Amino acid sequence: MNTFKRLKSFYWPHKGRFLLSIGALLLVTVITVIYPLVLKLTIDEVIGKGKYEWVPWIAGSFLLLMTLKAIAVFFHQYNGDLFGIRSVYELRNALYKKLEALPFRFYDNAKTGDLMSRLTADVEAFRFFLSFGCAQLINFLLLLTLGLGIMVALNLKLAMVTLLAMPFLAVTVYRFDQKVHPAFKNIRRSFAELTTKVQENISGIQTVKAMAREDFEIGQFNRRNEQYKQTNVETGYIWGTYFPLMEWIGNIAVVALLGYGGWLVLRGELLLGELVAFFSLIWYIIGPLMFLGFTINTYSQSKAAGERLLEILDEPVEIRSRPNAIVKERLKGDVRFCHVSHRYPGKEEWAIRDVDFDVPAGKVIGLIGATGAGKTTITQLISRFYEATEGEVLIDGRKVQEYNLRSLRQNIGVVFQESFLFSSTIRDNIAYGNAEASMDEIREAARRAQAHDFIESFPRGYETMLGERGLGLSGGQKQRIAIARALVINPAILILDDSTSAVDMETEQKIQAAFREVMKGRTTFIIAHRISSVKEADEILVLDRGRVTERGTHEELLQLKGFYRRIYDIQFRDRNRVPIS
């Protein structure tokens, strides 16, 4: 129950709808059990005693009751639906808000398919119980109490004989539930495996095709599809076996009712109408009892779903703005690292160790080093994507934690190693960080990123729709759009993480030239593997396994004759060998 208690804030504000729905359900149930009594009245009084003048009254009242029932059913269903829909509307919003707030650390271990299924299937399972399952349970209890009450009131002995079969039915329902519950679980699991496979395959379709593994993937999908089919067949068998069995047991109760009841009627101890009323009432108990397992299942499913949703809602957001955090429209861009070390959560080794540097505003700093040396980590600490484990990162003399997170990040333009483009127009993608950017500003940013010309060459220009992940563009084109996107926010600090790695050398040179202009007045961090990308930086830091091993200008580093020099020689030699177009 704890799960429901903890999610109360989402559904309790809509309790009015729930109470209306249950109130209407109570009316529906009362009218339902009155129906056999009307039959009894008609048979015993009208037919039995010849009171035919009652017929119009009974018919009229019956019609009125049924009209009332139809209206009550509408209120019950509509309000029940509204209760569930409105509750999960808030829940879905809260979950999405939480997902947006969660730090990189959370996404390092999260699986897209799993998060998607929580936001869709789990939310739906929760809604289904709120809208339907809960009312069904109450309905069962109401029908059982009222139905039994009337049966006992009509004839205690017959009620007891009729109910003799009920324990057998209850045991069968229990066994059915024991079997069908894991079967449903299997269906959900194999369906999740099936969809994860599809999702992964679509994301990695280029690799699949490049490696000519289509047949292998089709085989894997077939296996999962087969598994899904099999679990469905097994579940179908369980339903197919148990439902006739439950109905058969129910019919035994009916046979006992008719046998013993008929005998009582013959002996004059029971009126014929009472027997007919019993006959109707018994199905009001057997029907919901047969579905009790299913209804209870909706409860356990929604409870499990609620737990999975709470896992997201309870996830700590360790990186957030402090109260009274500084909101700065425009930062100067002084960046200082004071003996900063960082270790990623769950990792033993340090990603960076004792990194100490000072970049005055407007300067350009190059970060170079082998893969995994810690270059990206340094820039991620500036944007506060992660919190430094030791030491302090300062911007304009204040710790990054003192700034409002939004205003901090709006001052930093980042071009990631792999740029993600949304399935929207090129214009929207460039303006993503600054929704108020004018078309002129967008064009200007694209021009500076050397993207304007190729964008204009598309028939629809800036209005060209991009496919998911920017499909339809070359790697270099994607990166240049990402650079334009970083520029359009006019950042005080610009971080270019290997952002020219996907472009040819000529374009790189063009971008570099453009960069010289866009870097003016901004502190720029350039992460690169090519010396040519960093050689004009005011200071270059050479990283090796998390530590800064060399630092200085290009000329100074060449003099050191260390790692930088070696890289330079290799790249310089290559340049001489490979003609540049």
Ligand SMILES: Nc1ncnc2c1ncn2[C@@H]1O[C@H](COP(=O)(O)OP(=O)(O)OP(=O)(O)O)[C@@H](O)[C@H]1O
């Ligand atoms: N999100 C993460 N979770 C755990 N460990 C990480 C994470 N990101 C990086 N690391 C580890 O931290 C170390 C430094 O990684 P970082 O990405 O900063 O290197 P890099 O110099 O930018 O490499 P590259 O040139 O390949 O991009 C590596 O050992 C890497 O495995």
